[in-house]
Amino acid sequence: MDGSLPPNDPRGRPTLVMTTQLVIAGSLGLSAFIAFCILRNQWADLYAARTIHHPGLPPLPKSFFGWIPALYKIKEEQILEHAGLDAFVFLGFFSMAIKLLCVCTFFAVAVISPIRLHYTGNYDDTAYGDYISKTFIRIINPGTGRTVEDPSSKEPEEYSAYLWCYVAFVYIFTFITGWFLLRQTHHIVRVRQSYLGNQNSITDRTIRLSGIPVDLRNEEALKDHIESLQIGQVRSITICRQWKELDNLMNRRRKMLANVERAWTEYLGDDGAKRSARSVPIASSLPQSPPIPLRGDDGSTPLLEHALLPNVINGTVSYGHRRPVMRIGFLGFFGKMVDKIDYYTARLEKIDQNVKLARHKEYKATPVAFVTMDSVASAQMAAQAVLDPQAYRLIATNAPAPHDVIWPNLYKSRFERLIRGWFVSSVIALITVALFIPIGSVAALLNPETISKFWPALGRALETSTLLNALVTGFLPTFLFTLFNIIIPFVYNGLSNLQGFVSHADTELSVIGKNFFYIFFNLFLVFTVAGTASNFWAVIRDTTQIARLLARSLKQLSHFYINLIILQGIGMIPFRLLEFGVVFKYPFIKSFSKTPRDYFNLYKPPNFNYGLFLPQPLLILIICLLYSCMSTKILTFGLIYFILGYFTFKYQLLYSMTHLQHSTGKSWPMIFYRVCIGLLIFQLTMAGSLVLQGAFYLSALLTPLPISTFILMYNFYKHCIPLSNFIALRAIRQHQDRPQGSHTLDEERERNQVYINPNLVCPLEEPWIADPAGRIINVHFD
Incomplete structure (x- = not known):
């Protein structure tokens, strides 16, 4: 027997699926990376947007690959200086995950997998065995022409020696993970206390x-x-x-201001608006030009239908544009015909008068x-x-920081915020239940036999085409899984904004929690444990079966998670460098952009929302921990995911995206607790795996580990949570003396800010009007 597999044997399918996934993901990722290296300098307004307002950023070479080592050399101190505490914590999590997975991968490659290969003939602990490992054994043992025996043929005592390796490394990986978590916690706490204690911003006071x-x-x-x-x-x-009355007036004013600007742009054309987009450095600092008169040279007022505005180009005045008109009746189809500019301007001036009165009310x-x-x-x-x-x-x-306050939510009553919270929670619960069916459908695509039952024609096609089989059962489920992971987080982000949080930072932290719950519960636990109706009802009837079902399902889904991490890491992470979503939306948003303000907002750097970007890496790390004793491939590709993610997010946070929220690194406790939850499930899964193989005594030996994990969580809650929320008095006293003129990022951002509703004090903006040369001008009526 040469150990070869017959055609369409299910044991050979995972290898073909993984190879197909590597080819697809590698092609996507490589093309995106090369495109970014080409466009990085050509589209600097998009891919280096922060360098415009942060000239002190470390410069990156303009060579094709030269930016990579330069980005790697940027130290934590520079991240803290230029991107703040939140970025420091986020990238610190990636750095910790890389170190943790390096250690786990080393032990898996050097110890666990060779022992498993010796006893079972499988390099990884999977449902079908490992065709690659059998081929490897035939290569190193060409004379024998056989593979290693099936574990069931071995004596129980001999086989239990192999399972002892699992017990030992569950302990080792648990303590290594706990050590890295505590080490990173102490590092973050030390840096946070030093950073915040060394500043004197209005937020801290x-x-x-x-x-x-x-x-x-x-x-x-x-x-x-x-x-x-x-x-x-x-x-x-x-x-x-x-x-609320003043806020409503200001909201009406902003809409009317946009109408005035669109009317002027309709009159002058949008060529000047397009040119002006790059000439406006910041929204609150507009270049001033002499006002353009609205009367003719003889002092007369032109008729509404034929009023002409002088075009001022290089000092030369010329007439020739017809002023836009509109009807003020129902839907613009009925009523009196009026000059659009005059009509909207008059309404804007009326609102301005109301705003001035409202600002003096009690x-x-x-x-x-x-x-x-x-x-x-x-x-x-x-x-x-x-x-x-x-x-x-x-x-x-x-x-919260002054710029981070959501003022309308501050004067909502406690009862209203409570009702909003319950409403959002109810909607999320409904979404969670509603997603059971589509997620179960994705799980069904993993099994060709299941596909044949529901779609016989496709099942027959899968039997005749190995490539189609690999695409449908390998790439398609991971693609749909990724699609769910892209769409639903934005829904939860919108729901969190309705909940009534008093700051954008609180909203962002809530989005992290909601999206992690979704991705962990729906896209992992439901998909893994209750992926089929039989499993779901088995869990409902007997919760003691969770460990066994989890262990069995994880073995069956190991190749799916390998393919998922390959697609997410090698295929999708490079697309984040391209900011594909922003680039994709750009032509659609540009088609609706008319005014200078529209074009200015079009070129603003996108906002980095940790609520959208943090939950997925957390899940990937948890999956890597769950498979740390079972699959070396998952550990390896997980390590690649975090390495690519570290460089990608480091570039974005420093050079191409802004983070407007201000939570001073409070996402770390959420990271800590969720990784600990992953540890608990890892221990439960390994206990269930040992029970499946009849090793009840070895499974019982893992009992102390959940207790130690709970102790770790309690220790963090008791001693580290206060330091994650407050500034220690000793830290403040230690850093009272600092170099003259030195300021942190928070102090620079909060300079001259005060805690007052901006609608009470902000200047009433004039319309942004651009002349054909692209210069922003002020328009005043005589």
Whole structure:
């Protein structure tokens, strides 16, 4: 017997599927990477957008591949300086995952797989065995012409020696993972305390008070009360009021301002608007030019239908454009014909008058206020203290950054926010249940026999074509899995924005939690454990079967997860460099862009949302941990995923994307707990795997590991969570003296900012009008 497999043998299919997936993913990834290397310099406005506003960024060579080693040499201190704490924590997670997987892969290649190969003939512990390992054995043993015996033919004592290897390495990998988690935690805490303790931003000196009693809802009374607590002097207080009327007026004004700009662009043409997009450095700083008059040279006012505006080009005035007109009746089909520019401008001026009146009104105070203290230490003491003996009164928390505050949500009542939270949770629960069917359908595509039952014609085609079989059962499920992973997170992001969080950072952290729950529960647990109806009802009837079902399903789905990580890492990660979504949307958004403001927003760098980008790497790391003792291939491709992801996200966070949210690295506790959950499932899975092979005693030996993992989580909660939320007083005192003129990224970003609703104080913007030369001009009516 030469060990060769017959045609269409299921044991040979995973190898063909993996080869096909490597070819497809490699082609996608390589083409995207080469395209990025070519376009990086040609489309610098997109792929190096942050260099415009952050000239201090480390320069990257313009050579084809020269940017890669230069990017690698950028140190953590530079990441912290130019991208902030959130980027430091995010990239630190990737760096930790790379080190962890390097160690696990080394042990898997050097110890676990050779032992498994000796005892079972399989390099990986899979459902069908490993055709590659059998071929390898035939190569190194050409004289014998046989493969290693099936494990069932071995004596129980001899086979249990191989299973002891599993027990040992479950312990080893658990403690290695815990050690890396604690090591990274201490590193992040140390850097965070040093970074925040070394700055004196308005955010660090401000607390948010909620539950303010009625008798303290004015600035003087609240200031006197806070100072009477002897925790420091109060610099300023902003009591949030019911500014909904003013907010609605400003929203109407922004829409009317857009109408005025579109009317002017319709009159002048959009050539100047296109040219102006690159000439506006920032939205709040527009170049000023002499106003263009709206009257003729003789002082007369042109008729509405035939009014002409002078075109000012290089000092020469010429007439020749017809002013746009419109009907003001129902849907623009009925009513009086008016000049569009005059009509919208008059309405804008009317709204401006209402805004000025609204800004001087007295509004009802809410039980929420921002209190800025005289020092960081005072604010931190207040945020950690119990300020009132009654429950739900004077609750102090760290304030979000001024630019991060979502003001309309601050004066929503606690009841309204509670209702919104329950509504969003209910919608997410409905989506979770509704996704059972499509995810189960994806699971059905993995098995040709199942396909033959529901679609006999396709089943027969799969039997006759090995390539089609590989594409349908290998590439298609991972592609659909990826498609689900792209679409649903945006839905959850939209739902989180409706929930009523008081800051964009809180919203982003909520999106991380929601999307991880979706990707972990729906796309992993449901897909893996309850991928079929029989498995689902087995779990419902007897929850003690979860470990066995999980172990059995993971072995059966090992090749799927190999193909998934190949597609995500080698195929999709390079596409993130291309910012394919932004490039894809660009022509559609550009087709609707008319005004200078539209074109300016078109060239703004996209926002990096950790809620959309963090959950998937977390799941990939958990999958790698689950298969760390069973599949060397998954560990290897997982390592490649994190290496490519580190370089990709490092480039984006530093050079091409902005991160407007400000959570000061608070995503790390979420990462820590979720990796610990992965450890618990890893231990449960390995216990179930040993039970499946009859090794009940060895399975019982793993009992201490979940206990140690819970101890690790409790230790983190008890000792590290406070340091992840607050600034230690000792850290503040240690860094009071620093070089003159040095500022952190947060201080630069928060310079001259105050805690006040922008609609109360922001200047009423003039329309952005561009002359044919592309210069932004101001238009005033005589």
